[in-house]
Amino acid sequence: MIEVCGLCKEFERNRRGEGKKQKVKKETFLAVDHVSLEAYEGEIIGILGPNGAGKTTLLRMLGMLMSPTEGSIVLTDEHGREIKELTEKKAAIGYLSGNTKLYPRFSVREYLQFLGELYGFDKRQIEKRSREIFKVLDMEEFVDNRIEKLSTGQTQRASIARCLMADPKVYILDEPTLGLDILSADAIIEFMREQKENGKIVLYSTHYLEEAQILCDRIYMIREGKVVAHGTPGALMARTETENLRAAFHAVYQMGDDSRAGFENDSTKEKIEGVRS
Amino acid sequence: MKKIGVLIRKELLDILRDKKTLVMMVVVPIVLYPLLIIGMTLVIGSIMSSQENAVYIIGYETGYEETAKALEEIVSRNPQEFDTEIEFISFDKEEADSMLRFADVALRFKEQENGSLQVEISYDSANQNSSYACSMIENVVELYREDLVAEGLTKQGLDESFLYPVVSTTVDSASQAESFGMDIGGSIGMMMIVMILMGALYPAIDVTAGEKERGTLETLLTLPVTNFQMIFSKFVSVAVIACVTAVLSLVSMVGSVLFLIYGLAGDPIVEMGFSISGMMSTAPVLVVTMIVSALLCSALCMCFCVFAKSFKEANNYVTPLLLVVMIASMAGMIPSVTLDAKTALIPIVNVSLMMKQVLSQQFSLALAGLCNLVNLGASALIIWVLAKMYDSENILFADGFRSFRLFQKRSDIKEGTVPDSGDLMISVTVLFLLMLYVGSAASVRLGFWGTLVSQGLILAIPLLLVWYMKSDVRTLFSLQLPKRGSVIGSILLYLGVYCLIMVLSVALTAVFPESTENVELTFSEMSKQPFVILLLVTALMPAVGEEILFRGLLFGSIRENGKKRDQERSAAVYAILISSAVFGLFHMSLVKFFTTFLLGAVFAYIVWMTGSIYVTMCLHFVNNAFSMAVMKYPQTIGKVLPFLMAEELSVPEIAGILTVGVACAVLGLILLRRSNKTIVN
Numbered sequence: 001m002i003e004v005c006g007l008c009k010e011f012e013r014n015r016r017g018e019g020k021k022q023k024v025k026k027e028t029f030l031a032v033d034h035v036s037l038e039a040y041e042g043e044i045i046g047i048l049g050p051n052g053a054g055k056t057t058l059l060r061m062l063g064m065l066m067s068p069t070e071g072s073i074v075l076t077d078e079h080g081r082e083i084k085e086l087t088e089k090k091a092a093i094g095y096l097s098g099n100t101k102l103y104p105r106f107s108v109r110e111y112l113q114f115l116g117e118l119y120g121f122d123k124r125q126i127e128k129r130s131r132e133i134f135k136v137l138d139m140e141e142f143v144d145n146r147i148e149k150l151s152t153g154q155t156q157r158a159s160i161a162r163c164l165m166a167d168p169k170v171y172i173l174d175e176p177t178l179g180l181d182i183l184s185a186d187a188i189i190e191f192m193r194e195q196k197e198n199g200k201i202v203l204y205s206t207h208y209l210e211e212a213q214i215l216c217d218r219i220y221m222i223r224e225g226k227v228v229a230h231g232t233p234g235a236l237m238a239r240t241e242t243e244n245l246r247a248a249f250h251a252v253y254q255m256g257d258d259s260r261a262g263f264e265n266d267s268t269k270e271k272i273e274g275v276r277s
Numbered sequence: 278m279k280k281i282g283v284l285i286r287k288e289l290l291d292i293l294r295d296k297k298t299l300v301m302m303v304v305v306p307i308v309l310y311p312l313l314i315i316g317m318t319l320v321i322g323s324i325m326s327s328q329e330n331a332v333y334i335i336g337y338e339t340g341y342e343e344t345a346k347a348l349e350e351i352v353s354r355n356p357q358e359f360d361t362e363i364e365f366i367s368f369d370k371e372e373a374d375s376m377l378r379f380a381d382v383a384l385r386f387k388e389q390e391n392g393s394l395q396v397e398i399s400y401d402s403a404n405q406n407s408s409y410a411c412s413m414i415e416n417v418v419e420l421y422r423e424d425l426v427a428e429g430l431t432k433q434g435l436d437e438s439f440l441y442p443v444v445s446t447t448v449d450s451a452s453q454a455e456s457f458g459m460d461i462g463g464s465i466g467m468m469m470i471v472m473i474l475m476g477a478l479y480p481a482i483d484v485t486a487g488e489k490e491r492g493t494l495e496t497l498l499t500l501p502v503t504n505f506q507m508i509f510s511k512f513v514s515v516a517v518i519a520c521v522t523a524v525l526s527l528v529s530m531v532g533s534v535l536f537l538i539y540g541l542a543g544d545p546i547v548e549m550g551f552s553i554s555g556m557m558s559t560a561p562v563l564v565v566t567m568i569v570s571a572l573l574c575s576a577l578c579m580c581f582c583v584f585a586k587s588f589k590e591a592n593n594y595v596t597p598l599l600l601v602v603m604i605a606s607m608a609g610m611i612p613s614v615t616l617d618a619k620t621a622l623i624p625i626v627n628v629s630l631m632m633k634q635v636l637s638q639q640f641s642l643a644l645a646g647l648c649n650l651v652n653l654g655a656s657a658l659i660i661w662v663l664a665k666m667y668d669s670e671n672i673l674f675a676d677g678f679r680s681f682r683l684f685q686k687r688s689d690i691k692e693g694t695v696p697d698s699g700d701l702m703i704s705v706t707v708l709f710l711l712m713l714y715v716g717s718a719a720s721v722r723l724g725f726w727g728t729l730v731s732q733g734l735i736l737a738i739p740l741l742l743v744w745y746m747k748s749d750v751r752t753l754f755s756l757q758l759p760k761r762g763s764v765i766g767s768i769l770l771y772l773g774v775y776c777l778i779m780v781l782s783v784a785l786t787a788v789f790p791e792s793t794e795n796v797e798l799t800f801s802e803m804s805k806q807p808f809v810i811l812l813l814v815t816a817l818m819p820a821v822g823e824e825i826l827f828r829g830l831l832f833g834s835i836r837e838n839g840k841k842r843d844q845e846r847s848a849a850v851y852a853i854l855i856s857s858a859v860f861g862l863f864h865m866s867l868v869k870f871f872t873t874f875l876l877g878a879v880f881a882y883i884v885w886m887t888g889s890i891y892v893t894m895c896l897h898f899v900n901n902a903f904s905m906a907v908m909k910y911p912q913t914i915g916k917v918l919p920f921l922m923a924e925e926l927s928v929p930e931i932a933g934i935l936t937v938g939v940a941c942a943v944l945g946l947i948l949l950r951r952s953n954k955t956i957v958n
Contacts, residue, residue, distance in 0.1 A: 026689040065498055091501035100499060101492035105294035117283040118500055
């Protein structure tokens with residue numbers, strides 16, 4: 001499982017001062033502001049929020065690409081032991097975002113070969129795994145082309161293949177269905193479901209609320225770096241007395257700060273328990 | 278290790294599939310160099326032969342036909358020297374002023390009062406033919422003069438030896454190969470370095486900034502690879518490509534030169550004193566040097582490119598590097614600079630100097646080894662520091678100058694900021710340059726008191742930096758009082774290490790004999806001063822200043838920065854190594870480097886363990902004061918501790934000192950660790 005406690009990330013930004021000269025001054029702000037969350041095996045967790053809310057920064061910290069200014073991320077294996085070594089953590093996490101591009105001068109097959117060797121598989125294992133992955137993601141026809149020649153949907157499937165190759169315990173996916181056609185997007189949603197069945201943890205951010213509503217076990221809504229609401233999609237809709245997640249989203253973001261604080265508190269423990277049992 | 282292998286294979290495949298790199302690597306050396314070399318030689322050759330085939334017209338005023346005839350006769354008498362056609366044409370008095378319009382050179386003769394003939398040669402320096410004709414006619418006139426003199430002498434019944442009682446001729450003892458090496462060895466060294474640099478540059482940008490620009494670096498960083506594995510594999514791949522480029526360039530250059538010498542039907546176009554078989558014997562040294570230079574150039578390129586976010590930015594960063602490396606590599610072309618134990622310590626410069634020696638076939642294997650060792654060490658250091666400095670966040674998301682907080686406005690700097698690696702590098706470099714110029718100028722002007730200026734600089738720069746950064750001086754400089762137990766431990770450790778250093782420095786002086794002339798000069802200057810002042814200037818000031826700089830600023834900042842990503846322990850070890858390496862380099866002497874490095878490491882360790890810089894300030898003071906005392910009162914000290922003054926130590930003495938030293942050091946270490954535990958608890 002992943003247990004995140006009081007996670008913060010500080011960034012700098014410029015702001016014009018109030019005084020007469022209106023000097024531009026640098027100031028720090030928290031892009032991620034004391035976020036705590038947990039995710040268990042066999043769960044799909046949705047991270048929702050408007051642009052600039054801090055979703056990507058949060059996921060980057062979870063993917064071990066950024067180090068938090070404050071707070072901790074504890075990753076445990078199936079036996080409940082904490083994984084401490086950075087390379088082992090990275091090996092246990094499959095991270096995918098719009099920025100994790102693949103080597104354009106490699107073919108998909110070569111790329112997976114390279115990954116397999118890096119993760120320490122032997123030749124036969126690599127061969128077998130690649131063949132399985134190609135079949136599952138229906139990508140046999142383009143695996144020997146250079147990645148620079150692939151279409152958007154094909155590239156995204158190749159990225160998924162990259163994550164699959166390592167067989168990680170946790171998938172961290174930053175807007176994996178962004179800009180894909182319905183068929184490709186469905187393939188990826190299907191992939192996330194399968195991983196959940198296999199007892200993996202999937203953490204993913206998206207702007208497609210309908211997709212999140214049917215897919216996610218639990219949802220964290222983030223605004224200005226803070227978690228403003230969280231719970232199962234059903235619970236969120238019930239609390240806001242709305243019929244779908246889109247309406248619930250609007251309702252949450254229209255609420256004042258006071259009601260939000262209370263809102264988050266009672267939707268934590270019991271709902272997690274409910275999901276687990 | 279296996280991961281590094283996989284990564285290197287991937288990097289090489291990636292680089293080789295890039296068409297731009299391939300063009301730089303293969304097409305440029307194979308096509309461009311031969312074209313340039315053969316083309317240039319042919320063009321120059323044809324210009325030269327056209328000059329020789331031309332007919333040069335010499336104009337002169339009418340009335341001196343006889344002199345002209347005599348000159349013409351001299352030309353035809355020496356066909357070897359004047360292998361071109363020269364025609365003398367007379368001009369009337371009226372035309373005389375415009376002679377140069379028709380002729381290449383105009384001659385005007387004037388009878389002097391004493392009977393001699395003055396020849397005024399006018400030519401047009403902007404016209405090549407005219408210049409060439411002028412230099413030729415000068416020789417002709419000179420020969421004419423000699424003829425006339427000889428004629429006059431025979432008239433007087435004298436021999437020519439009357440005029441030339443002494444005749445000197447020069448004989449060049451250098452073999453052809455030697456003079457060849459001296460002539461073009463320097464430039465070959467430079468060309469080799471530049472070729473390697475060019476070869477390293479493109480792949481270095483490609484695997485760092487290029488990968489960042491393409492967005493594949495973020496993917497790479499999600500893989501279970503440590504920063505060191507990543508940077509090291511990139512470095513090796515760049516070096517391999519640089520080597521291949523350099524070898525291809527060298528082969529194609531040598532090939533085109535050979536083509537020029539033997540190619541056209543065995544008829545040499547260009548003659549060179551150059552024996553192929555002689556070159557073969559130095560080939561292994563050349564190959565090793567080339568590989569090591571490739572490593573060094575790749576490390577330097579990587580060092581700049583890792584900062585950059587895009588190709589364009591990387592190009593900007595690399596330009597100053599290119600300039601510096603090119604100028605440093607020109608060292609071989611300066612005639613008076615040769616390779617010795619000192620110049621061998623400067624990377625790049627030493628390669629250039631070594632190439633000159635190797636090509637003139639008079640190199641020492643020891644110096645060549647030293648050069649390569651130094652360059653290898655420099656590249657290893659660069660890569661190690663790079664891997665340490667850059668965690669994935671820095672590489673990916675920070676803009677290039679994040680580690681230079683010095684460039685921010687002071688009002689934007691937060692209270693308690695720790696100077697980052699870039700700030701430290703800048704301030705140490707600035708301090709070093711100031712010491713070199715201002716410090717040594719002050720020493721020349723003010724003599725002994727000039728050292729005060731240097732000492733002041735050492736103290737001032739760190740203080741200025743921490744003021745600007747608004748650092749928390751108490752923690753950064755470890756300004757706190759130590760525990761009593763830890764003080765005793767520190768003293769014991771220091772005494773023990775002092776014994777070891779004594780033995781080490783005797784051993785080092787035996788291996789690297791260094792002239793003590795300079796040292797003695799300053800010593801005599803110093804011993805004129807009263808002992809109290811000596812203590813103040815050479816013991817107290819350095820004890821405070823150097824401790825603040827090395828154990829305060831450097832050790833403190835590097836450790837604080839390291840704590841953010843590493844365990845406390847490894848951060849401290851890293852800080853100890855770096856700060857004492859700089860401490861060692863600061864004393865600018867090969868022998869002193871090892872001893873000061875050791876002493877610096879021990880001092881930094883003491884600061885770490887006791888948490889107090891005051892301890893090492895005192896120890897540093899005692900250390901310097903003691904050596905002052907040894908210098909000032911050698912007799913007295915010699916009586917008390919005779920082995921200190923001995924030039925050489927006998928084996929039992931060495932063994933004794935070593936035993937005492939090790940015992941003290943171990944005891945000190947135990948005490949320090951124990952007291953450190955009580956502090957923590």
